[in-house]
Amino acid sequence: GAGVSQSPSNKVTEKGKDVELRCDPISGHTALYWYRQSLGQGLEFLIYFQGNSAPDKSGLPSDRFSAERTGGSVSTLTIQRTQQEDSAVYLCASTSEGTGPGYEQYFGPGTRLTVT
Amino acid sequence: RKEVEQDPGPFNVPEGATVAFNCTYSNSASQSFFWYRQDCRKEPKLLMSVYSSGNEDGRFTAQLNRASQYISLLIRDSKLSDSATYLCVVISSGSARQLTFGSGTQLTVLP
Numbered sequence: 001g002a003g004v005s006q007s008p009s010n011k012v013t014e015k016g017k018d019v020e021l022r023c024d025p026i027s028g029h030t031a032l033y034w035y036r037q038s039l040g041q042g043l044e045f046l047i048y049f050q051g052n053s054a055p056d057k058s059g060l061p062s063d064r065f066s067a068e069r070t071g072g073s074v075s076t077l078t079i080q081r082t083q084q085e086d087s088a089v090y091l092c093a094s095t096s097e098g099t100g101p102g103y104e105q106y107f108g109p110g111t112r113l114t115v116t
Numbered sequence: 117r118k119e120v121e122q123d124p125g126p127f128n129v130p131e132g133a134t135v136a137f138n139c140t141y142s143n144s145a146s147q148s149f150f151w152y153r154q155d156c157r158k159e160p161k162l163l164m165s166v167y168s169s170g171n172e173d174g175r176f177t178a179q180l181n182r183a184s185q186y187i188s189l190l191i192r193d194s195k196l197s198d199s200a201t202y203l204c205v206v207i208s209s210g211s212a213r214q215l216t217f218g219s220g221t222q223l224t225v226l227p
Contacts, residue, residue: 041219042217042218045217105162107160
């Protein structure tokens, strides 16, 4: 079946511009995570959505970052006034928590963001 | 101290070798543990869960030591295709269920 999809796959933007990254989770998955991964680094947790609960935004690095999840499905991560240090791969993952063994995170292919 | 720490490597081993990675975690209340594999410029994928009693999946063995707060991954008879970065993942209780990823250990299996 269809996995997690993300768009765009690559994004090059100028410093100071806003960008929107999109994630389509696996249908029926209630939990959705955003991470970013800088070159050669591990995954940095950004935000977590679970069902209709208030999202856990504790990982967002600054108020320039925000995310929403509409209708419990598609999510967008918005970065305002991008900075060069925002350059990274942004990964989205979904999981079927609460509906089985759970916890296995299915990752999308990521969006490679480059801020020039 | 990082919540989850791994030796970044790289580990360069010949085909057929046995290699082991360790991962330590700081939160004693951590509940669940996993190993993920990430190929170069690809997304992470679940390799195996880590159970309290230890578990094996083919050439891969995972173990958990709660007292010392570490998990391990052993790869026997390593193959060229095992070359990847291995990420340790810990789930801790909190206000929301979060997974904490280690920075990964890079493995290269040499012919």
